[in-house]
Amino acid sequence: MNKKYENPDNIYTQQVKQLIEMVHPQDPEQASVYEDARRYFALTPSLEAHAHELKMQLGALQENTKKEEAFLHLKDQLKATKKKLEDERLQRVAKLRDVSLRLLELCEGDTFEETQLLSSKFLGTIMLITQGTERNFARLHQRLKPLYKAVLTLRLVDRLLEEESISHPYLSHYRESLNRFRGNYFWQEKWQTELAIPLITGAILQDIGLQHPDALLILNGKENDQDEFRLLEETQRKLLLKLNYHHTMSYLQQGLGLPAYIGNDKAERDQFFKTHQIANQFRQQLVKDAFVSKSGIGELLKIPQIYVSIVLSTKADYDRKSLPKGYMLIEQLAKKGALNPRLAEAFIKIVGYFPQGFGITFIPVNERGQEKNQYEYAIVTQLNPKDPAEPMCRIVSRNLTYISSGTAEIISKSRNLFFPANRQKLMRVGKDRLIEIMSQLSNNFNSEDIDNLVPPLWEPNEFFSNKRNQNLWNRSL
Structure with missing residues (x-):
């Protein structure tokens, strides 16, 4: 009897992955x-x-009564072509709306705090499904960028609204x-x-x-054999920027347009179109x-x-190791x-030094607050740290063993092994002890890792790939 298939991800992670596929799929x-x-x-x-062309032919036949049948045939063809163009346009608009609503x-959430936590969860989930520099990482990152940017943009605007x-x-x-x-429904709808x-x-x-085909030609080459992520020559780069700008704006202006109105109230319809027209103009300006x-x-968008x-x-x-440079840049x-x-200050207050889903290695303390001669693992799980260098994390190991029900904790800068001075503290522990620690915490530990016995960070993808470990955001600080 075949064993029932069980998805390796929890529902939320599945939904994130499905949304990525709706925007920029692997295929x-x-x-x-x-x-x-x-x-x-x-x-x-x-x-x-x-x-x-059909319109031109119709114009030529309009005065010729002997070719009425041909005229009507062309008229039907033109109508069908216009309908096809309009149907496809409306489908594009509807898909974007569907993606937006799914992302929201x-x-x-229902409250500001819940929204911050859910946004942390979304961004963290995206980071945690990446695998460092594993094969084809660039392609995966490219697919993840649009939605990641979208959430950060929403939270940046909320921060600016909050600060008035x-x-x-x-x-x-x-x-x-x-x-x-x-609970203001009017503003919920209006904002959305x-x-x-x-x-x-x-x-x-x-x-x-x-x-656009012209841009893809530069990126992929005539034979489709070029690495699209390679460093382009200056002339290619400038041309690509021009093409990107021109065709992006063309798509926004001609490729999308207004959504379909459903109803028969003229005043309501006029207001509907006016609202969406103004919103589209704002998007184009943005x-x-x-x-x-x-x-x-x-x-x-740029930040x-x-x-x-x-x-x-x-x-x-x-x-x-370069991820904190995002903040610094x-x-x-x-x-x-x-x-x-x-705007920059508002943004960096949101993200802090360490991105959501970043793997933190840190020195734990005992009941008396004294630092232990070992390190543990944590994952950054919340936006808006009070101190950019002290991330809010979920602890995911205890006494050198992975756990799925760790507490939430702010990792102080003085215990975070990302900072070199703190790694020096553990260098005093001894090589044998550090090898023991690493072998217990890492399934992939090998002799080559000995030179990096006190890691400044860790790769949490393998940990997160276990469904039981995907509930990192269940409890807040």
Whole structure:
């Protein structure tokens, strides 16, 4: 008798993975947001040209009564072509809305605190399904970026609304949107439709122009044999930037448009279209400014994009040790005036040094608060640390043994082995003892690891791959 299949992931992790597949799937031919864009770029121009040709032929036949049958046939063809174009457009819009609503289900709660925790959970889950520099890591990271950026953008805007530091004409209308956390249904709906979905889809589609055949030709080469993540020549890079900008904006303006209205109330319909038209214009302005940096509103996308380029880097020299540089890069760019200091400060307060899902190694303390001569493992599980260098974590080992029900704890900077001075403390323990510790905590420990006996971090993917260990966010600090 066949054993019933059991999914290796819990429900939440399954939902995150399903959403990733809906946006940027492993199989490029699979129906998704990205496949929609590739299809639009590849096929829509010929369909539009066909419609134009039919229209021209109709014009030529209109005065010829002897060819009425041919005229009617062409008219039906034109109608069918236009319907196909419109149906596909509406399907693209509907899919983006569906993706947005699913993302909100996973990262948005009934209260501000629950929303922060769920957002931490979403971002942490994404990081924990990555495997460092395992084979094809760049491709995986590329697929994860859009949704990761989207959640960070939502939380950045919430932070700015909370601080009442938004002056943008469109965003200023939503200063009261945090009332959605007080059970205000009006603001829940208004925020979702007019702010959240434009922000999410703007983040997801920020670089959608790279799916255009001309951009893919540069990335993949004529024979489709080039590494798309290679370092491009300067001329190629500049051309790719132009193509990305042009086709991204084209897709936002011509490839999407307004959703379908369902109902028969004219006043309601007019308001529906007006609301969505304004929201679409905001999204276009948001994405455009992320490219050209004129009004500053684009930094709501640009700052998360820069951060994600480090945390989910696709570069060949990707290293987990470099992940805290995401925080530092944003901080440095703000100091140099390359980013709005207020927005940058709001952002780094959210993320801290260590990304969600980062594997922390630390020195535990005994009942008297004295540091032990060993280290344990923890995973960063909450946004908004009070001190950027002291992450809020879930402890996942005790006395050198993995546990699935560890407590939540703030790991102080003085006990975090990421910082070299703390690693020196354990160097006094002795080589044999450190080898014993590592062999108990790591299934993959081998003699080559002896030179790194006090690791500055650890790789939690294997731990998280066990369904029992995926409930890291059950209890908050």
